[in-house]
Amino acid sequence: MNTPASEVYRVAGEPRRRNAVRWAATLVLGLLDAGSDAPSVSEVVIRRLDGSLVRRLPAGDVRAFETQLSEVSDDVASLDAVSFAQKWIAPSD
Numbered sequence: 001m002n003t004p005a006s007e008v009y010r011v012a013g014e015p016r017r018r019n020a021v022r023w024a025a026t027l028v029l030g031l032l033d034a035g036s037d038a039p040s041v042s043e044v045v046i047r048r049l050d051g052s053l054v055r056r057l058p059a060g061d062v063r064a065f066e067t068q069l070s071e072v073s074d075d076v077a078s079l080d081a082v083s084f085a086q087k088w089i090a091p092s093d
Contacts, residue, residue, distance in 0.1 A: 002080035009084060010049060011072045013042045013065065014056075040065035044072050046088060055089050 044057040059065035
């Protein structure tokens with residue numbers, strides 16, 4: 001049997017690296033009650049269990065971030081490590 005992805009990787013939402021324009025846009029859209037259309041200030045991050053960074057997945061708005069985090073979390077819990085890596089880590093050129 002193949003190694004489960006959850007025994008190799010962990011997935012979390014983490015704050016994006018600082019970007020003044022994104023933070024300002026999020027603040028303004030928040031004040032205008034743009035809701036889930038506001039740019040996300042978090043991104044989905046895949047790490048090995050030892051904490052080393054594997055990949056940061058870009059997310060556009062808040063809704064896209066939430067959807068992506070849910071999908072990646074479901075996959076790390078249900079796929080084997082090879083299938084998970086092929087879907088989320090390998091380049092999609």
